[in-house]
Amino acid sequence: MQNQDTPVISFIGNSGSGKTTLLEQVVLRLKADGVRVAVIKHSFHGFEMDHPGRDSWRMTQAGADIVVISTSVKVAVIETVSEEKSLDEIIGALPRVDLILTEGYKREGRPAIEVYRSETGKELLTGAINRLAIASDVKWDVGVPCYHIDDVDGVVSEVKKYAARAGAVNG
Amino acid sequence: MQNQDTPVISFIGNSGSGKTTLLEQVVLRLKADGVRVAVIKHSFHGFEMDHPGRDSWRMTQAGADIVVISTSVKVAVIETVSEEKSLDEIIGALPRVDLILTEGYKREGRPAIEVYRSETGKELLTGAINRLAIASDVKWDVGVPCYHIDDVDGVVSEVKKYAARAGAVNG
Numbered sequence: 001m002q003n004q005d006t007p008v009i010s011f012i013g014n015s016g017s018g019k020t021t022l023l024e025q026v027v028l029r030l031k032a033d034g035v036r037v038a039v040i041k042h043s044f045h046g047f048e049m050d051h052p053g054r055d056s057w058r059m060t061q062a063g064a065d066i067v068v069i070s071t072s073v074k075v076a077v078i079e080t081v082s083e084e085k086s087l088d089e090i091i092g093a094l095p096r097v098d099l100i101l102t103e104g105y106k107r108e109g110r111p112a113i114e115v116y117r118s119e120t121g122k123e124l125l126t127g128a129i130n131r132l133a134i135a136s137d138v139k140w141d142v143g144v145p146c147y148h149i150d151d152v153d154g155v156v157s158e159v160k161k162y163a164a165r166a167g168a169v170n171g
Numbered sequence: 172m173q174n175q176d177t178p179v180i181s182f183i184g185n186s187g188s189g190k191t192t193l194l195e196q197v198v199l200r201l202k203a204d205g206v207r208v209a210v211i212k213h214s215f216h217g218f219e220m221d222h223p224g225r226d227s228w229r230m231t232q233a234g235a236d237i238v239v240i241s242t243s244v245k246v247a248v249i250e251t252v253s254e255e256k257s258l259d260e261i262i263g264a265l266p267r268v269d270l271i272l273t274e275g276y277k278r279e280g281r282p283a284i285e286v287y288r289s290e291t292g293k294e295l296l297t298g299a300i301n302r303l304a305i306a307s308d309v310k311w312d313v314g315v316p317c318y319h320i321d322d323v324d325g326v327v328s329e330v331k332k333y334a335a336r337a338g339a340v341n342g
Contacts, residue, residue, distance in 0.1 A: 020226050024233045031234025038237035039230045055191050055274075059210045060245075062195045063202025066209035066265055072255040074231075077248045079266065084243040093266075094237055095250065103226075 002096040003038075007166035008087075009099070009132065009159055012106040013115035014122040018149060019103050022115055022135055025152040026159060030099065035163075038097040040090055042104030099163050111162055113155060116140065133158040173267040174209075178337035179258075180270070180303065180330055183277040184286035185293040189320060190274050193286055193306055196323040197330060201270065209268040211261055213275030270334050282333055284326060287311065304329040 011019045011026075023039065030037050056078055059067045069076045087108045091100060102110065109128055116124060116136035124140060133145040135155050140146045147154035182190045182197075194210065201208050227249055230238045238249045258279045262271060273281065280299055287295060287307035295311060304316040306326050311317045318325035 020229065024229050027230060027233040027235050037235050038239065039235045040239040040241065041226060041230075043240050043242045055212060058191065058195050059198060059212075062198040063208065064198050064210045065207050065268055068209065068211040068261055068265070069214050070211065070256055070261055071214045073252060075250045075252055075256055075261065077250075077265070079246045079248075081244060081246055085241055085246055090239055090241055090246065093264075094239070094248070095264075097236060 003091050003094055003100065005167070006091070006097060006100055007163045008091065008102065008110050009162060010102040010105050010108065010110045010112040011115055012104060012112045012125060012129070013117075014120045014125070016120045017115040017117045019115045022113075022149065022152070022155065023101060023103055026101065026156055029152060029156045030159070036096075036098040038094055038100045040087065040100060040102045040105070042087075042102065099159075101159075113158065115149065117149060132162055174262050174265055174271065176338070177262070177268060177271055178334045179262065179273065179281050180333060181273040181276050181279065181281045181283040182286055183275060183283045183296060183300070184288075185291045185296070187291045188286045188288045190286045193284075193320065193323070193326065194272060194274055197272065197327055200323060200327045201330070207267075207269040209265055209271045211258065211271060211273045211276070213258075213273065270330075272330075284329065286320065288320060303333055 011023050013019050027037055027039060056067045056069055060078060060080060065080050067078045087102065087105050106112065106125055106129060109130055111130050111132050114125060114129065114131050114134045116134060118138050124142065131144045133147060133155065134140050135147050135149045137149050145158060182194050184190050198208055198210060227238045227240055231249060231251060236251050240247045258273065258276050277283065277296055277300060280301055282301050282303050285296060285300065285302050285305045287305060289309050295313065302315045304318060304326065305311050306318050306320045308320050316329060
């Protein structure tokens with residue numbers, strides 16, 4: 001497994017809290033620092049990648065277990081699975097990166113940034129959550145740093161701090 | 172490499188010859204026989220998978236080297252590359268399958284089904300091509316079986332014959 005020691009940080013939070021937008025900004029900053037990043041998104045609903053009529057969709061519909069589209073700038077691999085892959089399985093198959101960020105996977109108990117927005121009308125997540133920090137539009141005092149949801153630098157600092165502890169990225 | 176001995180057959184031919192349509196039908200038949208198939212499509216032009224606005228696109232644009240979308244039925248892995256991967260590299264990273272079919276990759280010299288349609292106004296492909304058979308709307312006599320382009324059974328029989336010789340799929 002090439003990413004055995006690669007730090008993994010999960011961005012978790014209720015639907016509508018803004019995980020994708022924050023993660024996008026965090027990736028931008030990390031990339032500017034030359035960090036090689038993988039993002040793994042856990043998606044429960046419709047699959048956003050593969051659409052009726054596209055060649056890849058046609059091959060999947062016809063029964064291809066795996067469809068690969070390769071160009072000079074990107075390679076996409078779409079695998080049909082009979083049950084959802086675990087995060088460990090996914091990580092185990094990835095090329096080597098410096099840092100892995102997940103969107104979702106709150107049940108996997110990885111070190112997490114919880115993203116919160118009050119307009120969701122929800123509370124913070126419950127359960128065995130290993131929070132590094134919170135990014136929120138309201139202040140939470142639950143024993144971990146709480147950054148404003150727009151404070152990307154603050155969130156990135158926590159990501160880097162954790163990654164540096166794990167020995168992969170300079171803090 | 173899990174697919175070291177997996178037979179690989181390329182569907183090659185000029186643009187507009189109908190490779191995708193034929194391949195789709197071939198996959199359907201193979202799947203009905205329980206064959207585990209991977210399709211690898213070589214794409215020169217715009218990348219068909221990843222579109223502006225989608226989450227995966229946003230992450231790729233932000234600089235994520237790898238984006239994974241995982242659901243209970245499919246896993247998509249999109250990797251940004253600095254140069255095109257070779258067919259061998261792609262095959263080497265795939266989960267184990269019974270048979271690999273490529274669309275394109277005529278220069279790799281793999282055993283091939285050449286797909287031809289006269290309305291393309293082109294000749295058969297030239298170069299070091301290892302043809303198993305031709306699927307065409309006109310008859311070609313070049314020393315390999317020539318099936319009508321709609322004769323999916325004929326093409327499948329050639330695919331199975333080759334795969335059986337390679338020891339992977341019952342002919």
